Amino acid sequence: MKKVDIRINVNGDWYELSVSPGDRLIDVLRDQLDLTGAKEGCGEGECGSCTVNLNGQAVLSCLVLAAQADGGTILTIEGLQKGPEPHPLQKAFVSESAIQCGYCTPGMIMAANALINNKTELTENSIRKHLSNSLCRCTGYDRPVKAVLKAAKDLKEDINA
Ligand code: FES
Ligand code: FES
Structure with a gap:
């Protein structure tokens, strides 16, 4: 299947990625960026274990296509701590x-x-x-x-x- 190019800001850094149209945000975060804090539980929007922030809102990353997040700002649990101290x-x-x-x-x-x-x-x-x-x-x-x-x-x- 033809890939699409997306640009997303994750935890303060911009990434240019090539994804399949059906790739979910959780898979791109975990498999391409090695950010494994967001967990897959149900995979169908019922459990919340995959929650990240997209443009300041809580979203279920198992229900968001990576292509839908193009241009967006994503915060995961790995990016929450800003200084030496935990958030x-x-x-x-x-x-x-x-x-x-x-x-x-x-x-x-x-x-x-x-x-x-x-x-x-x-x-x-x-x-x-x-x-x-x-x-x-x-x-x-x-x-x-x-x-x-x-x-x-x-x-x-x-x-x-
Ligand atoms: S994995 Fe359960 S809501 Fe996303
Ligand atoms: S499911 Fe074990 S701490 Fe919430």
């Missing part, structure tokens, strides 16, 4: 014991990252509703919700500091 969401998931096997964690954190960036006021309910798109078989949602609330507070304090 506040990463720190909070650890400090609130919101991780067990960790399979759902990258997707859940990237869903939370988009939520925090796009919503000024977060409540326990709004976070719980948003995270319900990410299936977690081990930890449940109480601890991740607490972690997201903590990270949102920490980020707000950093901005106001």
Whole structure:
């Protein structure tokens, strides 16, 4: 099948890639760029483990064609930490014991990252509703919700500091 050329910004770097029209974003991230943080669970939009941010929104990378992301800006879990310290969401998931096997964690954190960036006021309910798109078989949602609330507070304090 004829390949198409795309240009995508991933975690701050531009990549020019040749993809098949049917290639999914998750495959290009994992197989071409070696970014394996986004996980394939169901492969059909049900579990959220493949969540990344595309142009600031949480998307399921198993449902997005790489060609659809042409020109776009993608953030994956690997690009979340900006300095020497982990991102506040990463720190909070650890400090609130919101991780067990960790399979759902990258997707859940990237869903939370988009939520925090796009919503000024977060409540326990709004976070719980948003995270319900990410299936977690081990930890449940109480601890991740607490972690997201903590990270949102920490980020707000950093901005106001
Ligand atoms: S692998 Fe994408 S939603 Fe499950
Ligand atoms: S921590 Fe295991 S699936 Fe969520």
